[in-house]
Amino acid sequence: MAKTRSPSARDAVTRPDAELMRGMFETMWLIRRFEERAAEEYMRGRIGGFLHLAIGEEAAVVGAITALRPTDPITSTYREHGQALARGSDPRAVMAELFGRRDGLCGGLGGSMHLMDKERHFYGGYGIVGGSIPLAVGLAFAIAYREEDSVALAMFGDGAVNQGVLAEVMNMAELWRLPVVFFVLNNQYGMGTAVERASAETDLFKRADAFDMPARQVDGMDVMAVHAAVTEAARLAREERQPSMIEAIAYRYRGHSMSDPDTTREGSEKERWQARDPLVTFERVLLGEGVVTREEADAVRAAAERAVEEAAGFAEESPEVPPEELARHLYADPWSDDPRGGAAMPPRKDGS
């Protein structure tokens, strides 16, 4: 966008993190518009399965991921459209994956819950609550094994905190000093269950006390605060091989998934949190500090809308997944083109 259009914007250029802030603002809007569109497409029946939206959680997602290097590996849950987009995945390929088409990020085999973009070191979205956390610690293990200086980021929810495997891998991460950041995106509900009905200690970051691991809580609606917290956590991991835990308090404005009537949460509660919409509050900051002008902000939204429109069109155009893909990625070299053959090898020609 034109940086000379207004004096305030011109000043902004002098601000060291202005670029970063603009980028975060753009990404947050891209995610917001992308998910709003995904919801529509789900209603239209173009998207199947479960669709989990992170609308309201953009600050936590974007603040965390932009605090890392593009080569730092990330794992997430089924609520991961934002993570992929924040990592720079092509919105068209993400939407095509939601549509279950050939040009999807995973060739249509994964869908909304299982996005992955290996090239961008986004190691995927997973459907078993808590199940992906050990993978992030394993990625950190590999970093340490190879003496690289990357940092792994495990993103998961407040509900996942009660899966025992988290305690197991936090202990090993601290015991072995692995470069990993445990990022709890506490949106205060696991499906219909509020944190205080699921966790005896509602300050979830205190789970780290059991392992003598540093931890802190941060306002997940404030993208800059999240960014700062994860920046420090990443530094700890990178420079001191010190894992840590960060709890970001946020809120999801939609139900757990598109099939959730969302009747258990108080409307008044939703309104309270809507008043702190991370996109709106961040825009206020940017305008106030003159990092963007009103026109620029509108342009950002317009750009996001165009990108999403294009993504939907692309997904719509993308062909169905060819039937021969059914068994192709089962093994490194499939021994059977007919998956109904089960584990049986094809008759061999080598006569051995």
Added chain:
Amino acid sequence: MAKTRSPSARDAVTRPDAELMRGMFETMWLIRRFEERAAEEYMRGRIGGFLHLAIGEEAAVVGAITALRPTDPITSTYREHGQALARGSDPRAVMAELFGRRDGLCGGLGGSMHLMDKERHFYGGYGIVGGSIPLAVGLAFAIAYREEDSVALAMFGDGAVNQGVLAEVMNMAELWRLPVVFFVLNNQYGMGTAVERASAETDLFKRADAFDMPARQVDGMDVMAVHAAVTEAARLAREERQPSMIEAIAYRYRGHSMSDPDTTREGSEKERWQARDPLVTFERVLLGEGVVTREEADAVRAAAERAVEEAAGFAEESPEVPPEELARHLYADPWSDDPRGGAAMPPRKDGS
């Protein structure tokens, strides 16, 4: 034993807990002698499978169990001969179970790792590390459900602390205020792995911090100290429905099991701990406070030897488990006398 034999003993009667102390002393020796004999019988091939001895841990076991009411349910691990004996199980039936004979506590089906004495509310020894802890919490759940005033005691080792399921059930116990005591018998090793090589935080009782649950550490070689700690924990659970965790620091003088060469632990370390043998130190206390006389102490040992001798004889005499027991306890009413029939029902006569 005759309480008038010596003046010191007579004074002792005036000491409120003299009876208790004598009883604990007797039980500790019964356990010690019983396990020494079990080791011999294992060498002789009369006991099969794994045999895990708790020699050195008697104070922790006896101190904890005598702090409870006889109706308070207990669960333990595969290292549980002492728990059964401390709960008053017949040493003859325990030894017969180790021999795998018909008159064993579990009819020979369980063996050393799976003792249970339901009548005495001893809910068994289990072989999967950490696997029995949820059962104790479930027993506590039932107590709360029925509004009874019992307390469940979960006994497990320092290695079990790293099983995620412990974190899961500690959270639920605190969240639901269940009457349970988590008793970590920290003998400082899980097989060949020292606590500091397995746990990032070596003060294991601090695991409770993650759930805002009270916890404390106690000298597991001091039977009175353990007894006092568990007495308070039981009171908390019974009167305030407040679960808690107790870590008792002890040491096992033998290898992990009879098949463990026990080469990784330092001999000097063993000697240090042998110098604090809980039976010897407790005897000193009892003599000092005049709770027992030397003669009485010798009589206690002699009685333990007689009981163990009798137990071994009984086990030796006990018949083999009848072959028809193979499938008898599979279901409430077995549908098949031939377990090779698998799940197939027997041909039915009712013609339905």
Added chain:
Amino acid sequence: MSTAKAAPRKAAPAGPKPVSYREALTQAMREEMERDAQVFVMGEDVGQYEGAFKVTRGLLREFGDRRVVDTPISEAGFVGIGIGAAMAGLRPVLELMTVNFSILALDQIVNNAAKLRYMFGGQVACPIVIRMPGGAGHQLAAQHSHSLEAWYSHVPGLKVIVPATPYDAKGLLKTAIRDDDPVVFLESEGLYAKKGPVGGPDDLVPLGRAAVRRRGGDCTVVALSRMVWVALSAADALAEDGIETEVIDPRTLRPLDLETLAASVRRTGRAVIVEEGWPESGVAANLAARLYEACFDWLDAPIARVSAADVPMPYAKNLEQAALPSPAQVAGEVRRLVGRGGG
């Protein structure tokens, strides 16, 4: 006779108006909770949220949070707690949100629930019911589309139930709750909305009694859970070509009513087995092996198996459909066996 009662097309004497498979399960729990104060329901979001699939709707309101317990997302932990409570004599009815998550609790189910009575020489019972919906068909992809009938039926000490109709869903769940052994109760996500007659408060369906869903002399089709309906629509299509299929629903895998299956196969001389799970070491392979043992001399052709494709479930709708057993596939196998062209 239970098999007649359970026939989907026949109005059951007891059931007033058709109700859904989902509501049938709710009725079973409500009735048993009213009957026995030791029965309670526990699981993730079973209370305030009334269940991910709304099977526990209304129970919290009616019975309160002492008997309808919401748990954290800690499958191994709360299943273990349920097993401990069952050891103490309570009768927990646990809901695992789906069969996929039961894998996290498998150690508790297999090493504790299934073994307590046996390894302790009969001193304790474990009267627990663990309900969980499974199956695929809604594009839930690789991690949310399991059918683990094979794994559970492998384990002695468990009882394993696979209801296909609302009548059986209710009658078998009531029987399971009253049973003194641990029961794994495998529901089908795809059947929750299915409507049919159900029995009254005293209509139990016994374990180990298969149901003949349709009579026919040309070929026996044994089908599990949702596959019963796939088999029945295949049978309709086949009937138009004059092929009469006998469709049998085992209803429980442990115990297994081999006798009813074998009797049918002896009559028809042909069998197709349909399952929603994977083919290797699956339930169909097991039933085939048992039927061969029981009917070898009566069989005119090898028994055919129709299973899901041997792959994790793909997300793309067209691939998922290709991976799942279809009426056309079942009909094709039957045609092949009766030697009238096709397949």
Added chain:
Amino acid sequence: MSTAKAAPRKAAPAGPKPVSYREALTQAMREEMERDAQVFVMGEDVGQYEGAFKVTRGLLREFGDRRVVDTPISEAGFVGIGIGAAMAGLRPVLELMTVNFSILALDQIVNNAAKLRYMFGGQVACPIVIRMPGGAGHQLAAQHSHSLEAWYSHVPGLKVIVPATPYDAKGLLKTAIRDDDPVVFLESEGLYAKKGPVGGPDDLVPLGRAAVRRRGGDCTVVALSRMVWVALSAADALAEDGIETEVIDPRTLRPLDLETLAASVRRTGRAVIVEEGWPESGVAANLAARLYEACFDWLDAPIARVSAADVPMPYAKNLEQAALPSPAQVAGEVRRLVGRGGG
């Protein structure tokens, strides 16, 4: 030819002197760790303690604690960490102290390791090997005597190996470590002390190639892992009565060399399948179903299965022996099939 190489009674060209199955596994790990710096070993007590069964003896001394990693008792956690490390391109060789404890890590194995490549459209591989000893026979009772071949072979995405000889233990483990897919490597506690020839550093045993352990024309006996030796001693006894048994060891269940099994059954017309696991939905049932499909017209009698009793393993020695397949039982089934009395 691999089958000849692997024949237990023949000296393998490469193997100098007989070594134990245990040592064969150690050699495989040592050689592969020397060959490839990405290979590391991780598990409970695999380092300082050198393994509960001493299979990792010497590795810590030789490779240090960066490549030989002792873990806490956290099966789900460290298996998940291994899978993550494999996603990053390392080649973890995990040891689970026994197959019984693998149940705690099953979600990681089935929902992650087995599905990563597929559900992400081929973007990542998961080159991990998960070793674990299983089986019974040492009075370890209900919770420590599992044989889970059936469960693992049920799962697409995994490769499943069941070595019966030192030669295969070494050759198949080396192949598994070099394989780009997740491999569940099922060892037998009862075979660790078994001695035999082994191959050299470059002798790999391919996956999906069964081994004919003994040739004979009267009846085919397919046996897994330790059961191969049970079958061979049954064959010796039968030979004295002039009954020639062909003993076949599939060696890997995923992939499965059905062809070699079927070719034998077509020749003999009879088959007995021997497994150490439970009978329901077991591997024997699966192999039987597949063999019927492949050899129906050649079979003179129904295929017989010899499995463990359908109960948790009892502790008492006499009961445990009664619960496990014995040479006498196998011989009895063969006699029954060839119609010479017995049975």
